[in-house]
Amino acid sequence: ALxxxxxxxxPRSDRLSKYISEQYHWxxxxxxxxxxxxxxxxxHAAMMLMESLREYRRxxxxxxxxHIGFAGGNTVRQVAEKLAxxxxxxxxxxxxxxxxxxxxxxxxxxxxxxxxxxFLTYFLDSAIQVKTDFVMLHxxxxxxxxxxxxxxxxPELKGPRQLVSELDIIVTSASSISDKHGTLARAHPSxxxxxxxxxxxxxxGDMLWL
Numbered sequence: 152a153l154x155x156x157x158x159x160x161x162p163r164s165d166r167l168s169k170y171i172s173e174q175y176h177w178x179x180x181x182x183x184x185x186x187x188x189x190x191x192x193x194x195h196a197a198m199m200l201m202e203s204l205r206e207y208r209r210x211x212x213x214x215x216x217x218h219i220g221f222a223g224g225n226t227v228r229q230v231a232e233k234l235a236x237x238x239x240x241x242x243x244x245x246x247x248x249x250x251x252x253x254x255x256x257x258x259x260x261x262x263x264x265x266x267x268x269x270f271l272t273y274f275l276d277s278a279i280q281v282k283t284d285f286v287m288l289h290x291x292x293x294x295x296x297x298x299x300x301x302x303x304x305x306p307e308l309k310g311p312r313q314l315v316s317e318l319d320i321i322v323t324s325a326s327s328i329s330d331k332h333g334t335l336a337r338a339h340p341s342x343x344x345x346x347x348x349x350x351x352x353x354x355x356g357d358m359l360w361l
Contacts, residue, residue: 161191189226190233196322197233203320205244218286218314220252221267222323222358228270230322235273242280249274249281252311252318253288258338286314293338325358333357 167183175181184195200219207217221227238245251274257266264270267288274283288311294302303312326333328349331341333356339345 160194161186161188163195190229193226193229194233196230197237200230200234200320200322201237201241201245204246204249207246207319208244215246216248216250217246217319218250218252218317219320219322220254220315220318221271222321223253223255223258223267224265224324226324227267227322228264231270231273235276235279238274238281239276239278245281247282248284250284250286250317252286252314254321254323256288256290256292258292286311323358325356327356328354330356 161184164183164185168181171183172178172181180199182195182199184192186192204217206212207214221231238249251271253267253271255267257263257268259265271285271287274285289307290302290305302308326336328336330336336346339349
């Protein structure tokens with residue numbers, strides 16, 4: 152709408168939300184959105200994040216500083232963008248300081264849009280009405296399994312790894328192994344040896360976080 156005075160909010164599917172909640176009792180809250188647009192899902196996710204942040208201003212979780220970790224990818228980027236927009240409009244009942252952590256490194260060398268280190272800059276906007284701090288992750292997106300512990304010995308990775316224990320909220324996404332646009336499929340095309348092994352092991356998909 153003109154000058155963003157009006158925004159469409161895709162409706163919640165009560166039937167599907169209830170069904171998933173009944174199937175997976177360990178989920179504290181489930182929201183299914185009736186839409187085919189990623190931006191609608193991202194907008195609802197940002198609203199849920201705002202609700203979660205407000206919970207940290209009330210007992211028994213009351214605190215002044217909250218740590219939020221973001222994985223990478225286009226969907227999570229859109230969630231970050233929507234959350235930043237809401238933080239510009241609303242500050243009531245929110246923690247005084249939000250610390251944003253990058254949980255994954257950039258994968259696609261042709262665009263910065265899906266790199267967590269890049270899209271966390273949404274929260275640098277001076278219009279945001281809370282204090283913001285950052286924990287960046289400067290590391291390769293993928294490494295051989297045998298090198299993981301050695302990577303974590305690097306000075307630039309020790310700090311982010313130690314601060315993982317401070318995380319209160321993790322924002323991530325998942326994709327099906329059959330989704331050709333997903334990170335897993337792009338890293339390991341369907342005819343690669345890794346893709347064949349994953350299918351043999353009945354891998355369903357991937358989830359992005361540290």
